[in-house]
Amino acid sequence: MKESYFPQEIEKKWQKVWEETGAFKTPDESDKPKYFALSMFPYPSGKLHMGHVRNYTITDVIARFKKAQGFNVLHPMGWDSFGLPAENAAMKNGADPEKWTVENIAYMTKQLKMLGLSYDWDREVTTCKPDYYKWTQWLFLQLYKKGLVYKKEAAVNWCNDCGTVLANEQVIDGKCWRCDSEVEKKYLSQWFVKITDYADVLLEDLDKLPGWGDNVKTMQANWIGKSHGAIFRFPVVDAPSGEKMEVPVYTTRPDTVHGITYLVVAPEYKDIEKLTTSENKEAVEAYRANARKMTEIERLSTERVKTGVPLGTHCINPFTGEKFPLWTADYALVEYGTGAVMAVPTHDTRDYDFAKKYNLPMKVVIQDAENPSDCKDAAYTEPGILVNSNEFDGMKNEEAKKAITEKAVKEGFGEFKTQYRLRDWLISRQRYWGAPIPVVYCEKCGIQPVPEEQLPVLLPKDVDFSVVGKSPITTSKTFLETTCPCCGGKATRETDTMDTFICSSWYYLRYSDAKNDKMPFAKDKVNHWLPVDQYVGGIEHAILHLLYSRFFTKALRDLGLLDFDEPFKNLLTQGMVLKDGSKMSKSKGNTVDPDEIFENYGADTARLFILSDSPPARDFDWSDAGVEGCYKFLNRVWRLVASNADNISICHPEFVSGSLKKDNDDLVRVVHMAIKGITNDISNDFQFNTVISKYRELTNAIYDWRGKKSELDAEDKSVLSFAIVSLLKLMSPVAVHLTEEAWHDLGGEGSIHEQPWCEWDENLAKASSITLVVQVNGKVKDKIEAEESSSQEDLKALALNSPKIKELTDGKTIVKTIVVPKKLVNIVVK
RNA sequence: GCCCUGGUGGCGGAAUCGGUAGACGCGUCGGACUUAAAAUCCGAUUGGGAUAACACUCAGUGCCAGUUCAAGUCUGGCCCAGGGCACCA
Numbered sequence: 001m002k003e004s005y006f007p008q009e010i011e012k013k014w015q016k017v018w019e020e021t022g023a024f025k026t027p028d029e030s031d032k033p034k035y036f037a038l039s040m041f042p043y044p045s046g047k048l049h050m051g052h053v054r055n056y057t058i059t060d061v062i063a064r065f066k067k068a069q070g071f072n073v074l075h076p077m078g079w080d081s082f083g084l085p086a087e088n089a090a091m092k093n094g095a096d097p098e099k100w101t102v103e104n105i106a107y108m109t110k111q112l113k114m115l116g117l118s119y120d121w122d123r124e125v126t127t128c129k130p131d132y133y134k135w136t137q138w139l140f141l142q143l144y145k146k147g148l149v150y151k152k153e154a155a156v157n158w159c160n161d162c163g164t165v166l167a168n169e170q171v172i173d174g175k176c177w178r179c180d181s182e183v184e185k186k187y188l189s190q191w192f193v194k195i196t197d198y199a200d201v202l203l204e205d206l207d208k209l210p211g212w213g214d215n216v217k218t219m220q221a222n223w224i225g226k227s228h229g230a231i232f233r234f235p236v237v238d239a240p241s242g243e244k245m246e247v248p249v250y251t252t253r254p255d256t257v258h259g260i261t262y263l264v265v266a267p268e269y270k271d272i273e274k275l276t277t278s279e280n281k282e283a284v285e286a287y288r289a290n291a292r293k294m295t296e297i298e299r300l301s302t303e304r305v306k307t308g309v310p311l312g313t314h315c316i317n318p319f320t321g322e323k324f325p326l327w328t329a330d331y332a333l334v335e336y337g338t339g340a341v342m343a344v345p346t347h348d349t350r351d352y353d354f355a356k357k358y359n360l361p362m363k364v365v366i367q368d369a370e371n372p373s374d375c376k377d378a379a380y381t382e383p384g385i386l387v388n389s390n391e392f393d394g395m396k397n398e399e400a401k402k403a404i405t406e407k408a409v410k411e412g413f414g415e416f417k418t419q420y421r422l423r424d425w426l427i428s429r430q431r432y433w434g435a436p437i438p439v440v441y442c443e444k445c446g447i448q449p450v451p452e453e454q455l456p457v458l459l460p461k462d463v464d465f466s467v468v469g470k471s472p473i474t475t476s477k478t479f480l481e482t483t484c485p486c487c488g489g490k491a492t493r494e495t496d497t498m499d500t501f502i503c504s505s506w507y508y509l510r511y512s513d514a515k516n517d518k519m520p521f522a523k524d525k526v527n528h529w530l531p532v533d534q535y536v537g538g539i540e541h542a543i544l545h546l547l548y549s550r551f552f553t554k555a556l557r558d559l560g561l562l563d564f565d566e567p568f569k570n571l572l573t574q575g576m577v578l579k580d581g582s583k584m585s586k587s588k589g590n591t592v593d594p595d596e597i598f599e600n601y602g603a604d605t606a607r608l609f610i611l612s613d614s615p616p617a618r619d620f621d622w623s624d625a626g627v628e629g630c631y632k633f634l635n636r637v638w639r640l641v642a643s644n645a646d647n648i649s650i651c652h653p654e655f656v657s658g659s660l661k662k663d664n665d666d667l668v669r670v671v672h673m674a675i676k677g678i679t680n681d682i683s684n685d686f687q688f689n690t691v692i693s694k695y696r697e698l699t700n701a702i703y704d705w706r707g708k709k710s711e712l713d714a715e716d717k718s719v720l721s722f723a724i725v726s727l728l729k730l731m732s733p734v735a736v737h738l739t740e741e742a743w744h745d746l747g748g749e750g751s752i753h754e755q756p757w758c759e760w761d762e763n764l765a766k767a768s769s770i771t772l773v774v775q776v777n778g779k780v781k782d783k784i785e786a787e788e789s790s791s792q793e794d795l796k797a798l799a800l801n802s803p804k805i806k807e808l809t810d811g812k813t814i815v816k817t818i819v820v821p822k823k824l825v826n827i828v829v830k
Numbered sequence: 831g832c833c834c835u836g837g838u839g840g841c842g843g844a845a846u847c848g849g850u851a852g853a854c855g856c857g858u859c860g861g862a863c864u865u866a867a868a869a870u871c872c873g874a875u876u877g878g879g880a881u882a883a884c885a886c887u888c889a890g891u892g893c894c895a896g897u898u899c900a901a902g903u904c905u906g907g908c909c910c911a912g913g914g915c916a917c918c919a
Contacts, residue, residue: 213834213835214834214835215834215835215913215914216834217834218833218834218835218914218915219833219834219913219914219915221833222832222833222834222914222915222916223914223915225915225916225918227918227919229919249919250918250919251919252918252919253919264919304917306917329917330917331917331919332917332919333917333918333919335918336918336919337918337919340919341917341919342919343919344919348919349831349917350917350919351919353917354917419918419919420918421915421916421918539913539914542913542914543914612842612854612855613842613843613855613856614842614843615843617835618836618842618843619912620842621841621842623841623842623856625856625857626842626855626856628856629855629856630855632869632870633855635869635870636870639870680846684846689842689843689844689854689855690843690844690853690854692854692855693843693844693853693854693855694853694854695854696854696855697853697854700854771850773849773850775849775850775899775900777899777900778849778898778899778900779900780850783850815899816899817899818849818899818900820849820900823849823850824849824850824900826849826899826900827899828899828900
């Protein structure tokens with residue numbers, strides 16, 4: 001064995017061997033139980049960043065640990081390779097997005113291999129390849145047939161810089177998730193996925209996911225935004241056309257219905273023109289035009305002073321017979337509820353602000369019994385007792401919600417209603433580099449889905465990427481013109497492509513059967529491998545990808561394509577990689593290039609360090625000193641093995657507690673404790689930071705032991721071999737190359753990564769003596785060595801006989817003595 | 831405003847059930863080896879008091895209370911930081 005540690009040399013060597021021997025191929029058939037470990041697949045942006053390194057290392061260690069524990073582990077990798085950066089690069093450099101993407105994938109694949117990740121590359125999935133997007137299109141058609149995909153004209157989020165529409169989930173604080181520019185509203189006819197059909201089950205089934213963090217689950221619950229309330233319909237008494245009209249509203253506060261003093265409709269409300277008198281028409285039109293011009297950020301700002309204009313018409317409150325005016329104001333949202341709000345200024349802060357500004361009347365209907373408020377200075381939104389509410393007076397408001405809605409149901413002007421905040425998922429993108437939506441438009445037959453046997457609808461090559469203001473795909477003549485699958489006449493293709501989040505909503509299913517050319521996946525294979533046992537990725541997908549994937553799984557289950565409800569059984573959201581306290585980013589110039597770390601220290605150091613300082617879910621602060629420290633530690637392990645190589649043999653000695661020399665017995669115990677501790681730390685929440693501290697403790701203990709021996713006898717050699725071979729095995733999921741090299745140099749058969757996980761013996765992990773802590777009145781006063789087997793009585797006697805304790809308790813009354821077996825005695829004195 | 835997560839030395843962080851607070855590491859300081867440096871090894875490192883030095887002693891896990899023989903851990907009430915949602919009626 002070489003004296004010094006040369007990671008660059010040994011890492012290349014073993015990576016080649018593993019590739020040649022197919023070390024990480026996963027058979028579908030096996031006697032072992034399955035385990036599916038998955039990292040969120042990357043966008044091939046060009047190079048790996050440290051966030052990738054962290055993500056993939058965590059999953060790799062989990063996969064290797066589970067494999068050693070006897071599972072048949074599926075650990076695949078792929079590429080989320082459609083999307084705008086490729087197209088932007090194409091526009092900038094005149095290169096083909098496909099070429100750019102393929103080159104990036106090649107480079108990043110090389111980097112992943114350099115990190116020593118145990119992927120089964122035979123199952124690689126690349127979303128931009130026709131053999132994948134064929135099935136994305138096929139799944140689109142299945143959803144279309146099921147009525148879960150539809151086209152409609154709607155106000156949609158438009159990002160001017162990206163030149164495309166966005167889903168609600170992709171608008172963050174009124175800005176584009178990708179380029180951070182302000183999003184505008186546009187009226188366009190677009191394709192939607194009916195995710196709202198699944199709103200309730202998506203919410204309910206969060207309870208079936210104990211392996212997900214509460215943070216992610218509450219984010220999804222908030223996003224789905226379920227609320228309970230009522231719909232009330234208010235008859236209009238003076239519609240200009242003389243027509244009989246009603247305005248329905250959704251409210252979560254039916255208990256306040258007797259306090260309505262006006263009603264607000266959104267500026268985009270569909271019947272607004274019919275509800276406006278000729279005198280008010282001009283002002284209303286001006287207000288609506290202004291609302292259209294505003295950006296989402298301006299419009300949604302809660303800081304903004306509320307504005308609105310009256311429509312001139314009125315409604316009747318069927319509960320009171322009172323007449324109240326209709327207004328339009330942009331604090332009412334057309335997409336939520338019915339697009340109209342019943343305003344109760346006394347019990348809603350928004351209505352209160354608006355009423356104050358426009359001097360609208362107020363009527364108190366709920367009061368705190370002890371401390372009634374007149375609502376002159378602020379709305380009263382707390383629970384209370386109903387007043388001014390006819391037969392409901394004196395009722396508690398929570399009870400009144402039900403009673404009042406029941407009356408509306410009985411009399412036919414309302415009903416109970418459950419409302420969701422979640423909107424349908426807009427999936428059209430006016431871009432080239434995505435999966436084409438497999439639909440054609442025929443003048444005679446209208447919208448026609450492309451027949452399945454004609455899939456994939458391939459992306460055209462004859463496109464001009466220099467066009468501005470429209471999708472490059474529209475410049476392709478070969479693509480655009482086609483024939484109608486229904487009548488055979490002239491037809492044009494849909495030029496929108498799908499949101500890349502569609503591609504990533506089912507990729508994890510494809511790994512179960514990546515090469516199937518008849519189906520997206522075979523049902524038996526997908527049911528065998530899925531759900532994913534452990535999914536690892538960034539928190540930024542808490543809503544986007546994770547919600548869409550859950551929806552897809554449920555929809556495909558309902559289509560009969562698979563038999564499970566949830567795609568990801570356990571989810572680990574890893575923290576960010578920071579440098580000097582802030583997120584690594586090119587703009588801040590605080591990035592660290594993984595290539596440089598591989599070159600200077602080797603992948604094992606990178607892997608060890610990225611796991612070492614913080615638990616996986618927390619943010620991780622990168623420091624050069626930390627990398628150096630991990631490199632030194634690996635050197636220390638190497639020297640320990642190399643300098644003792646002559647005295648080590650690969651063996652599995654069985655030691656009996658107490659039969660060894662004292663120092664040997666102690667070392668054997670330390671090893672067993674390390675095995676126990678490390679196994680538990682990985683099993684419980686993947687606490688790799690404490691795993692690594694235990695590697696260090698074990699290494700230190702072996703050094704200490706060795707430092708006290710000059711000559712080794714047979715027993716010593718056997719104990720040393722046991723300790724070092726155990727250390728190597730325990731470290732093998734993390735320091736994958738070093739341990740493999742050492743294993744071979746010590747004469748190990750096969751690969752260390754094929755070895756079963758170490759087991760510990762509870763008896764050998766136990767010390768024969770314990771340190772008894774003696775407290776007086778709860779404060780530690782003495783520590784005494786005691787037999788592990790001592791009875792409670794013995795421990796008590798031991799404590800009371802300690803000279804120190806005697807001194808402290810002398811002349812005082814012992815009130816009580818508490819004995820915690822094998823640990824502690826607390827003497828309470830007065 | 832509502833919801834989630836967290837708050838422990840100079841720093842990252844440890845601490846199964848309530849039972850020795852600060853494991854392991856980084857940094858810093860001191861020492862050994864060396865002509866010297868690198869590498870390596872050894873020691874110290876929560877704060878205050880006390881001591882020639884030990885022994886010893888007091889305080890201490892965001893703040894204030896409580897439960898308990900015993901609280902970083904449990905209960906109640908706050909404060910702060912990070913994240914999510916937000917004119918969602």
